[in-house]
Amino acid sequence: MERILTTFLISMAGALMTGAPDAVAGGVEVSHLGVNNTLVRTNGEGRYLMLPVQESSDDAKINVLVDGNIAETIYVRLAKSKIDYTVPFDLSPYKGHDVIMDIISPQGRSSVREAKEDVCWKAFELADTFDISNNEKYRPAYHHTPLYGWMNDPNGMFYKDGTWHLYYQHNPYGSKWQNMNWGHSVSTDLINWTHLPIAIKPNGLGSVFSGSAAVDSANTAGFGNNAVIALYTSAGTSQMQSLASSTDDGVSFSIYPGNPVIALESEARDPKIFRNNDTDEWNMVLAHPLEHEMLIFTSPDLKNWKYRSSFGKGLGAQGGVWECPDLFELPIEGTSDKKWVLICNINPDGPFGGSGTQYFIGDFDGRTFKADTDKDGNIPTKWLDYGKDHYATVTWSDAPARRRTAIGWMSNWQYAADVPTTQFRSANTLPREIGLFRAPDGDIYASSAPAPEVEQLRGCLTSRINKTTIGKKPRTVQLPASNDGICEIVMDIEAYKADAIDLVLSNSSGDKVKMQYDTRKHTLSFDRTESGIVDFSENFPAVTVTPTHEAEGRIQLRIFIDRSSMEVFGNGGRFVMTNLVFPSVPYTILALSSQGGNAKISNLKIFSINTK
Numbered sequence: 001m002e003r004i005l006t007t008f009l010i011s012m013a014g015a016l017m018t019g020a021p022d023a024v025a026g027g028v029e030v031s032h033l034g035v036n037n038t039l040v041r042t043n044g045e046g047r048y049l050m051l052p053v054q055e056s057s058d059d060a061k062i063n064v065l066v067d068g069n070i071a072e073t074i075y076v077r078l079a080k081s082k083i084d085y086t087v088p089f090d091l092s093p094y095k096g097h098d099v100i101m102d103i104i105s106p107q108g109r110s111s112v113r114e115a116k117e118d119v120c121w122k123a124f125e126l127a128d129t130f131d132i133s134n135n136e137k138y139r140p141a142y143h144h145t146p147l148y149g150w151m152n153d154p155n156g157m158f159y160k161d162g163t164w165h166l167y168y169q170h171n172p173y174g175s176k177w178q179n180m181n182w183g184h185s186v187s188t189d190l191i192n193w194t195h196l197p198i199a200i201k202p203n204g205l206g207s208v209f210s211g212s213a214a215v216d217s218a219n220t221a222g223f224g225n226n227a228v229i230a231l232y233t234s235a236g237t238s239q240m241q242s243l244a245s246s247t248d249d250g251v252s253f254s255i256y257p258g259n260p261v262i263a264l265e266s267e268a269r270d271p272k273i274f275r276n277n278d279t280d281e282w283n284m285v286l287a288h289p290l291e292h293e294m295l296i297f298t299s300p301d302l303k304n305w306k307y308r309s310s311f312g313k314g315l316g317a318q319g320g321v322w323e324c325p326d327l328f329e330l331p332i333e334g335t336s337d338k339k340w341v342l343i344c345n346i347n348p349d350g351p352f353g354g355s356g357t358q359y360f361i362g363d364f365d366g367r368t369f370k371a372d373t374d375k376d377g378n379i380p381t382k383w384l385d386y387g388k389d390h391y392a393t394v395t396w397s398d399a400p401a402r403r404r405t406a407i408g409w410m411s412n413w414q415y416a417a418d419v420p421t422t423q424f425r426s427a428n429t430l431p432r433e434i435g436l437f438r439a440p441d442g443d444i445y446a447s448s449a450p451a452p453e454v455e456q457l458r459g460c461l462t463s464r465i466n467k468t469t470i471g472k473k474p475r476t477v478q479l480p481a482s483n484d485g486i487c488e489i490v491m492d493i494e495a496y497k498a499d500a501i502d503l504v505l506s507n508s509s510g511d512k513v514k515m516q517y518d519t520r521k522h523t524l525s526f527d528r529t530e531s532g533i534v535d536f537s538e539n540f541p542a543v544t545v546t547p548t549h550e551a552e553g554r555i556q557l558r559i560f561i562d563r564s565s566m567e568v569f570g571n572g573g574r575f576v577m578t579n580l581v582f583p584s585v586p587y588t589i590l591a592l593s594s595q596g597g598n599a600k601i602s603n604l605k606i607f608s609i610n611t612k
């Protein structure tokens with residue numbers, strides 16, 4: 001011990017006297033300047049500086065000094081006692097320059113000596129590659145996920161020249177929320193996504209929270225015909241609305257020097273812009289989260305915005321912040337009438353706790369949104385999805401053929417940071433087409449069906465039952481033999497004499513997902529309390545229930561399983577439940593039975609999934 005101490009003191013003295021670094025390895029030099037301050041200088045070759053992360057650590061603040069000036073500030077949970085994984089910091093934009101990470105560690109060390117024991121200091125290294133092979137057990141096979149790191153809200157989505165652009169709230173420096181950037185992916189078919197470089201990075205006004213983008217075909221903002229204009233929230237000390245423009249189809253954005261374009265005295269975020277063809281103006285819906293309302297603005301040029309009205313105080317679910325709005329007009333199925341839909345994501349106070357997507361149906365004149373009342377004169381609370389894992393759902397701007405295509409974040413703020421994945425966290429839902437229909441209760445509701453492109457995922461038909469009667473004794477069907485936890489199941493259920501029909505997915509470990517169609521209450525429930533790993537959060541085990549919006553005791557189900565997610569669509573999207581599940585091994589069997597009498601099942605088909 002004494003020798004170690006002596007050696008330590010000598011090296012300390014050496015460092016103090018000569019200014020030499022405390023450690024030189026892997027192309028980096030580490031110099032401790034005090035209990036909470038360390039410099040990591042890159043002095044070798046390599047595209048990435050690998051940063052060692054421990055998820056249970058607190059964030060270190062890292063000022064990235066390029067030739068002595070702060071070029072970026074990032075927050076990273078640098079490993080203290082154990083390295084969970086490493087994340088790459090891309091040095092290529094600074095090639096040829098001197099790069100130093102000036103690290104301000106979290107408080108809590110009593111001496112420099114203790115601070116030096118953190119395992120991260122020996123693990124910083126330069127590398128040319130970073131493994132993104134993404135083979136974690138619970139990584140979805142056919143849903144959009146980030147290559148690595150954290151993802152929450154999809155945002156800024158627009159369609160242009162055959163390409164669907166999807167941006168998302170992204171932390172590239174860890175699998176928990178922090179450092180919000182706009183990650184970017186593109187697709188020509190809404191299924192196969194190509195990852196592109198980060199599109200908008202934080203600047204001096206703050207990190208880049210959610211927002212929207214649209215093609216400015218008439219050059220109203222002055223950045224050129226067909227420039228892509230993004231409006232997002234700069235979140236620094238306060239939240240304000242910023243503009244960025246792109247003249248290369250959304251690959252790179254220039255942040256507008258006149259930002260912020262909207263600065264209010266209170267928290268406001270997630271601007272959703274759209275061109276209103278009736279008024280020939282731009283509209284913006286902006287969340288006023290703490291007031292539980294949405295603000296409506298107009299603009300001739302996307303830079304100058306005028307406040308027009310507020311909607312929502314005291315209406316719908318009010319027990320959480322209102323976020324991520326959307327507003328659009330749609331025809332009501334089977335009629336020539338149209339209605340406006342105002343989406344107000346809310347967290348918490350979703351239908352089963354935590355996050356949820358509520359919406360209002362009504363009229364909009366370019367200035368004010370007025371919600372419809374139901375037959376009792378109330379403005380009802382409606383949910384676009386009755387699962388626990390459907391949030392921040394918004395739609396694409398400029399989608400072709402008047403489509404209203406939406407995508408949501410498939411998680412819930414209650415436990416999103418704790419789900420049992422490592423290299424990445426969170427996936428988006430399948431793309432969905434939003435429509436309007438009149439339900440048997442006389443009211444108008446939004447439907448949310450898989451986008452037609454989803455059909456291309458169908459692989460082989462692995463099981464089929466044309467017609468069968470089921471009773472008390474379960475009838476079992478095998479899920480695809482090549483099953484690695486992905487498939488599509490479709491079927492028609494007719495109540496016939498049954499009070500309830502049970503659908504149970506299970507595996508050899510005894511994990512179960514139990515769904516039940518209650519033919520009397522006209523509901524479908526989804527019980528994931530025994531679905532596999534459920535103990536990472538007390539909020540995860542849950543039973544969710546959706547109204548089926550039918551009166552005749554018949555439902556048509558379309559269920560998508562993708563390793564750790566299940567999306568259950570009923571009657572062409574008239575009811576939907578999206579729930580995460582973490583089975584210890586994939587579910588292999590579907591068991592069907594009925595209670596109170598026989599029921600009829602027809603057109604049951606199970607498909608494997610085509611993945612690239």
Ligand code: FRU
Binds near residue numbers: 152169180210
């Ligand atoms: C919704 C949200 C938004 C915000 C973003 C930050 O999930 O809280 O209101 O812009 O996440 O990442």
